[in-house]
Amino acid sequence: MTKLNIGMISFAHSHAFSYLEQLLQLPNVHVAGIADAEQTRVADVVKRHGIPYYDDYLALLATDIDAVIICSENAYHAQLAIAAAEHGKHILCEKPLGLSMEEMDQMIDSAHTHGVQLMTAFPCRFVPAVVEAKAAIERGDIGDIVAIKGTNRGTKPDIPWFTDKKLAGGGAVFDHTVHVTDLMNWFMPEARVTEVYALAETLFYEMDIDDAGMVHMKYDNGAVAVLDPSWSRTASFPTWGDVTMEITGTKGSLWIDCFEQKNELFSDTTMKANWYYWGDDMDHYMLKAFVAALLSGEPVPVTGLDGKRSTEVALAAYASAANQQPMKL
Template sequence: MSKLRVAVIGCGSIAIHRHVPEYAAREDVELVAFVDPVAERAQRLSGQYGGNVYTDHKTMLAAEKPGAVSVCTPNALHAPVSIDAANAGAHVLCEKPMAVSAEEARQMIDAARKNGVYLMIGHNQRFMPPHAKAKEILKSGKLGSVLTFRTSFGHPGPEGWSVEGKGGWFFQKSKAYVGAMGDLGVHKADLIRWMLDDEVEDVGAFVGTLHKEDTDVDDNATCILRMKSGAIGTLVASWTYYRGEDNSTVLWCENGVMKIGTHPDDQVIVELRDGSVEKHKVGGISTNEKQLASGVIDAFVDSIVTKTPPSISGEEGAKSLAVILAAMESQARGTIVKVT
């Protein structure tokens, strides 16, 4: 059986902890190259997993001609690197947020389509067992329609996670474009769209830098969302949850409430209006401190092997990005913004 030849572009924490070990765990994948402008980072992964080392992705694409790539670069490079990879004939798995503008997202989608390759965006929240269970319960109809919700993602900040630490690319607008909103908020925008099978129509947002120093990106965002269905809720992203991570979602529905990720053991709790309570132990939600298999790599490789378009397509990534762009526009203009 021929193996899928994969290159990883960007050798920071998301590559080290998620992409690379999950590729390596598959017998049908060969890691052929690691790319990073800091050669030592690529060399560390090469030493552990094999594969050649490059400091420039264009050189690598020409030399290796990989069948697929993971784009794990700073946000501002997601689009140009993904487009170059698609133009080289490689399937692309790009980290979130997929781009820093709607136009960039369109260019990525167009490049993949033109070259007959898949473009998948790494929105791993969809694969976390509690979220999959919650969606299953919603689809059963027992809770009725979602009326209001809150979804939150906060942790102490990327300085403890990123290989660059304090002052790294996460904190530089020229490389990251957005801070907590792009790092964490986009995950929750994608989650709520997917879980509710609904689109965000209007956004009002307060986005700012409350505590991190020496940065020109946001460290906190609180947003009000109105869905096309009429459901309303809040989305919170924060880099200043210094006493522990929060990655929870609560849905208040016609027939009760569903709590996801609010309890350490019972990851999904359903409390119905008739007083009955269901508790589901279905597996955890991955955190920076406790890394769990993301499911993203398996889904990406399986889509290529089975020639099935990925469920988290470029188009899906663009819709989740649009929510974040609307939130930034809402903050800038001081008004409610329609998501386009």
């Protein structure tokens, strides 16, 4: 069986640990190296799995790997992805794709110029409930979409760089807008967001970055959407957060809860309810799809352009909140 040699660049984002565990389970993947300037961050997984370690990502890119997965701080996505493309490596980049339209254009252009594929990490597209909803919409079960109400409400990340605007690019609005906006765009592939009106505030924590907001969107097909992308879930919440969507069409409606496949546990040890997800792992299916596309020479299922379109909405949301008026795209 042909195997894809994959390198991982940076474990700054905790998703990297989940991605590694899933990659190690795929029979057609060989994890050929991990690059991270902070060795202590990856020392355990490198030792446990016997994976070559590089303190310089350029040294990893100089090897014969086929692709890289980038899970760095958001501020370094563009630099790392462009370097990977210049070395002829395919790329799966953590979201949000970049911190500006210019950065994302450079990433997409570099991948095209060097003949490699750039995929944005949007695992929510691979949740069974989302996949079934997409199929129902394509069948015309609810008619034409006229409105979407979504949530992506989490707890404040405990990784320090997430609340550093220079490294993260923004707070909760930036972190959580992109996931559900990508799903909205996916459900209406021919439509484009034309206007964004948003609020971004700091309501729950004492910090210099937003932890709450509301993002309103208008599409050129007449549909409207609203999203709560906050860090409003407290430490007592049963899990890290939620991802939900209520989709209204001309012939019916759909309700999606991405994490409904769960068990509920009430324990005196934790003194709070806990949810334990038992459903299909979205990271597994996302990585499986990425690998399958590269091995078959097919287009990756979530492109750099997809990442750009959702991030564009998040950037417009901040501009709208600052100017206190709708922003045209």
